[in-house]
Amino acid sequence: MKKQSKYQIAKFALELPVYHLFDYLIEASDEEAQAGQRYLLPFISRFKVGLLIEKNTTSKIDPEKLRFVTKKLDQQPQLSSHLQQLAAWMAEYYLQAIGEVYFQCLPRLLRKKSSKLPDNRIKIWQVKEINQPDRLKLRNKSLKQHEVLQIIEQSPTGLSQEVIRKIFPACQTQIKALEKKQLIKEIIIDRFDVTNVKPDLYQLQDEQQQVYQNISKTDGQFCVHILQGITGSGKTEVYFHLIKDQIRQNKQVIYLVPEIGLTPQLIKRTSRAFGDLALISHSGLSDIQRYKAWDQFRLGLKPVLLGTRSSVFSETKNLGLIIIDEEHDSSFRQQDGIRYHARDVAIKRAQLLKIPILLGTATPSLESLNNVNKLHYRLHHLNQRQGGGQTPIIQILDISKSYLQAGLAAELIEQIRQQLKQGNQVLIYLNRRGFAPVVHCHECGWMASCQQCDAKMTLHQSVNQLICHHCGSRSQLFARCPSCNSGDIKHYGIGTEQLELSLSELFEGVDIIRIDRDTIKNKNDFETRLQQIQSGKAAIIIGTQMIAKGHDYANITLVAVLESDQALYSGQYRASERLAQTILQVSGRAGRANKVGKAIVQTRFADHPLMLSITTQDYSDIAQQILLERKQFAFPPYSRVVIFRADATELEKAINKLDEIKKVLQQINSGDRTNGNSGKISILGPVPAIMSKRIGRYRAQLSLISNDFSALRSLLKMALPEIVKLKISKQLKWQVDVDPFDL
């Protein structure tokens, strides 16, 4: 039957965790079939949305056995050829399931089966010519229609129905009638109005102006710029000037910020500068709203898109520039589902489009600095604070012999007291929420740990429960030790909840504002607290990493960093980079505006080289020092790493799976060496992951390390098809992680 009817074979991407595309038949008469269109496809006994990737192709499967597509969902491609190319690159570079990568590039609404999509074009009513007699006739016959006509007439460019409705609520009937009389016409806007762009920006200072000019020079060509500027040095203002120029040239800008950086402050500031021209894609949007923003950007109706990680996949009409703020931030790395780094994907995108990309931060990632060292990226500096505020002094406070009260040394308490007395604000950074991180039996040493994870339970006194911060499981407090039945249960260590309580006793009557995931449940909570801080009243602000970034706190004069030692001797190779970044980011909160600031870092290891170098505050020096260490140990960026991760209900199963994968890799690797390939690839493991048990599953990993990335890639390219063929049990999952954030 099939053979007689006319068909062609086409390949489709489906949102499934597999490494191949799926073959289907489409009618030969479907001449308008184009890559990037969605089709509804029969899949096993259901239907799924598939994205057409290639048509008029061949299949390894007998066409008799292939199924016809059910129906076409789009008349136009939803994924442009540019994004198809980017997705194909991502799938290959990150070794991720191809269909999932393609679908990752689409807004959620388009991943679903329902094919009803809202029309997001902006339509405007304009008045056609009307002569005086006709006008009089209209006014005599229908006063209402005449009124609507006048409303439309008053605007030189015309008005959308939405706006007319605001002035004349029941306008729909009148509009219809006016259209019928051919007095008004509807036009579809296909671009934003550049003449309306008059953003009210500050005039740039000399240093900013220089940076701005240097970056502008590369307009229209691929170039990666790093803007290293301390907090408050006016980076955002430079971004805005660059955005303004793009808009004036009818081009678009994607502006990415970390999840935590998309604050009401930034949204307000962007809206104030660009008004209606800026689309903001935040997590509070519904699927429909998000699709609307995506669609309007794709149609080129708005020039600016401010968003987080996934906005890197936005379709554009005429992209001129990509900006990534806080490029070092870990939230640009997606850790589950498709594993990718939005910064690196954005750089690839800029390269494909031949446009510049700007990465701004006070503390560039070591990967980026290494690329600057290799002359791949251009580095620009902003060293002065706007408004003349000085950079804070950083003091390392040795607490190895101190008695701590509420986790604070006496000297620190005294300094806090002085600042409060002068009416200033103090920020205490403690990246650990809850009351106490350890609950244990004084008698036998038993510790409250999570049943699901290799982790201790944190005491949360406000809810009177023990909570695991990894899986969220909760349990009641223990009155007696489950191991020896002793009643001598104690808690150790200090979290933000306890700090708040202790400080309220130490500094009676002082406002304490705590910012962590337990006190901030939504955007409003955050805004309320930020406003409280901005009111400038003397207060103590306690916060976890939520406060470290991108917010303007003008009245803080003292910042204290508690409990940073853990990172100094952590097994994680990125720990010292992160610690240096955090301390500098947090201390950057002190002394903005016209007040001198100071940061105090409490440590038991005041002699540690990192602590010593932090007082110089020269991030570039610190970073080069850490890079040197990385070089010695051949850690990234001086080597490339790919990790196979497996998790299962038993550790043994995960390890066994990785052993099988290792065998495949070794076989190909040794075979390849005889072919003259260098084979400088170390295969380490499998070993249990650092926190092996998590949410009831055991995790293990197999690491591939090499300083020869192309050898590593060709090994994986050959091995992956074999690895995919290995039998897999239901209880087991495995993934590949290219350029993992943590080793």
Ligand code: ADP
């Ligand atoms: P960053 O992004 O580096 O933290 P911002 O761009 O937010 O710095 O600037 C810090 C503060 O200085 C902001 O309140 C901003 O409005 C102000 N500012 C920045 N550039 C200028 C300028 N050229 N003239 C006056 N004020 C400026």
Ligand code: ZN
């Ligand atoms: Zn006990």
Ligand code: ZN
């Ligand atoms: Zn847990």
